[in-house]
Amino acid sequence: MDEKIQKAFDLAVAEYAAVGVDVNKALDQLDKLPISLHCWQADDVTGFENPDGALTGGIQATGNYPGKARTIEELRADIDKAMQLIPGNHRVNLHAFYGDFGGKFVDRDQIEPKHFQSWIDWAKEKGYKLDFNCTCFSHPKSADGLTLSHPDPEIRNFWIEHVIRSRKIAEEMGRQLGSKCMHNIWIPDGSKDVTVNRLQYRKNLKESLDKIFEYKTNDEYMLDCIESKLFGVGLESYTVGSHEFYMGYGMKNNVVVTLDSGHFHPTEIISDKISSLLLFLPEIMLHVTRGVRWDSDHVVILNEELLAIAQEIVRADAVDKVHVGLDYFDASINRIGAYVVGVRATQRALLQALLEPIAKLREYESKGQFFERMALLEEAKSMPWGAIYNYYCAKKGVIVGESYITDIEKYEAEVTSKR
Ligand code: RNT
Numbered sequence: 280m281d282e283k284i285q286k287a288f289d290l291a292v293a294e295y296a297a298v299g300v301d302v303n304k305a306l307d308q309l310d311k312l313p314i315s316l317h318c319w320q321a322d323d324v325t326g327f328e329n330p331d332g333a334l335t336g337g338i339q340a341t342g343n344y345p346g347k348a349r350t351i352e353e354l355r356a357d358i359d360k361a362m363q364l365i366p367g368n369h370r371v372n373l374h375a376f377y378g379d380f381g382g383k384f385v386d387r388d389q390i391e392p393k394h395f396q397s398w399i400d401w402a403k404e405k406g407y408k409l410d411f412n413c414t415c416f417s418h419p420k421s422a423d424g425l426t427l428s429h430p431d432p433e434i435r436n437f438w439i440e441h442v443i444r445s446r447k448i449a450e451e452m453g454r455q456l457g458s459k460c461m462h463n464i465w466i467p468d469g470s471k472d473v474t475v476n477r478l479q480y481r482k483n484l485k486e487s488l489d490k491i492f493e494y495k496t497n498d499e500y501m502l503d504c505i506e507s508k509l510f511g512v513g514l515e516s517y518t519v520g521s522h523e524f525y526m527g528y529g530m531k532n533n534v535v536v537t538l539d540s541g542h543f544h545p546t547e548i549i550s551d552k553i554s555s556l557l558l559f560l561p562e563i564m565l566h567v568t569r570g571v572r573w574d575s576d577h578v579v580i581l582n583e584e585l586l587a588i589a590q591e592i593v594r595a596d597a598v599d600k601v602h603v604g605l606d607y608f609d610a611s612i613n614r615i616g617a618y619v620v621g622v623r624a625t626q627r628a629l630l631q632a633l634l635e636p637i638a639k640l641r642e643y644e645s646k647g648q649f650f651e652r653m654a655l656l657e658e659a660k661s662m663p664w665g666a667i668y669n670y671y672c673a674k675k676g677v678i679v680g681e682s683y684i685t686d687i688e689k690y691e692a693e694v695t696s697k698r
């Protein structure tokens with residue numbers, strides 16, 4: 280251990296102890312908190328089904344930074360590189376169109392666990408756990424902007440089959456890796472302009488979901504999640520799977536709700552939803568992203584809402600109930616850098632939350648000492664949590680501080696710039 284890092288850590292430990300916080304306990308908790316790294320930042324949500332396929336479904340990766348991953352090998356190498364620069368044990372979140380299809384075209388209603396076996400083997404070898412998503416976009420059968428809610432039963436059935444198959448794949452991932460795989464359902468369904476059959480599409484979606492969940496999976500191996508959205512680009516006037524829709528469906532059928540921080544009105548925050556949802560659902564999935572003016576999926580940085588999300592997870596004693604996944608795709612900067620910045624920011628937020636002098640704060644609050652509560656929260660902001668994160672990185676053999684910039688530049692010079 281570098282002497283300066285150790286010294287700064289020791290001073291920080293003493294400072295936190297003075298406000299009743301056990302730093303080592305916080306670090307143990309942080310170390311057990313996996314973050315699910317979305318595979319789709321590495322290739323701008325292209326997938327391997329059709330490498331020239333256009334991204335559709337109301338989502339967009341903007342930018343043209345060189346070096347995106349073009350093959351499974353490149354994508355795995357990039358994720359490994361990012362993981363080297365992140366302390367702790369984490370998860371990789373895959374989408375169905377990232378299957379290992381061996382150069383053949385396998386349509387969405389034909390995918391099987393065997394197409395993901397090489398991913399499972401890779402994850403096992405590297406010590407990662409996997410999460411999974413059905414892919415209901417970027418496909419000719421989603422071209423109308425409708426999938427599970429489509430008026431044509433044939434199209435609906437195609438997507439129902441795809442989602443059931445995806446759930447089976449998720450179950451197999453969880454079984455083989457010995458860790459519950461979170462399977463997320465997000466569909467783009469909506470329309471560009473004034474819609475008069477709002478109820479009908481929602482009825483269709485409800486019925487499709489009912490059919491999908493008729494197939495029972497083992498909860499130990501996988502859990503289903505359903506993700507709402509405010510609107511997609513080109514689908515601005517109506518979204519079938521709104522927050523009310525999925526919150527209602529989730530609560531009635533005990534299905535985990537996914538909260539994507541970019542899927543609400545720009546001033547609406549997801550941090551405050553955590554403590555409500557947890558009273559009615561056993562677990563929550565998060566898609567942490569950073570919307571700038573809209574659901575732009577910018578790289579996650581340490582901002583106020585990220586910290587508030589982390590604080591709510593810790594304050595609600597829900598570290599085991601809230602699954603933290605990232606979901607952004609910035610194609611305008613180095614993509615490995617995008618991963619590392621986003622995960623480190625998320626860990627820093629979680630660490631700050633774990634280091635909060637919560638006992639004292641709660642005592643102040645219960646006694647109505649609101650100035651005291653405010654002052655201690657303000658002081659906590661500038662306490663030396665940075666020294667603790669640096670120590671954590673060093674202890675885990677991960678580059679400390681901004682030196683990871685040059686490391687990523689080196690990987691760019693040697694690997695991604697040659698693509
Ligand atoms: C889209 C949703 C969805 C996707 C991924 C690729 O708005 O956020 O989660 O980003 O499934």
Ligand code: ZN
Nearest residue numbers: 506539566606
């Ligand atoms: Zn999302």
